[in-house]
Amino acid sequence: MKFTEQLPVKWEMALTDEQNMEQLKNKGDYFGYPVDAGLGCFCDLETQRIFREFDATFYKARPDSNIYDDFFAREFKKNAAEADNTNDIGDWLNFYVPEHKNMNVVMFHSGYGDGYYPCYWGLDSSNNICQLIVDFMIFDCGQ
Numbered sequence: 628m629k630f631t632e633q634l635p636v637k638w639e640m641a642l643t644d645e646q647n648m649e650q651l652k653n654k655g656d657y658f659g660y661p662v663d664a665g666l667g668c669f670c671d672l673e674t675q676r677i678f679r680e681f682d683a684t685f686y687k688a689r690p691d692s693n694i695y696d697d698f699f700a701r702e703f704k705k706n707a708a709e710a711d712n713t714n715d716i717g718d719w720l721n722f723y724v725p726e727h728k729n730m731n732v733v734m735f736h737s738g739y740g741d742g743y744y745p746c747y748w749g750l751d752s753s754n755n756i757c758q759l760i761v762d763f764m765i766f767d768c769g770q
Contacts, residue, residue, distance in 0.1 A: 633757040635749025659743035660761050667737040674730040738763030
């Protein structure tokens, strides 16, 4: 994800305030982006708040439903490369929250499903964050 037009000159693991690299004990350990149900997303904090309201409203109206199966699966299918192929469920969705057309959540199926995926900040020559990379481990780099 690009935040600026600057190019990164170095990368460092993206950490939360509660995380510290010294907590990692073994080579190859990392903190990461948590994924559940094999789906990931990106959005800003305000969109997250509005999306949670949309989600709560959905479940209030349909308490026994599943928002993915009963709503999002059809939306993902619209982005399937082979729409007639029942196995192609679509890999991504740029979802605009209803009644908030300027607020979108980019959703996607993640690399190998559930788990944690390492994240790295790209820093420009002034040491400012300019990019975020999430390694969804879809390529084997010989490790």
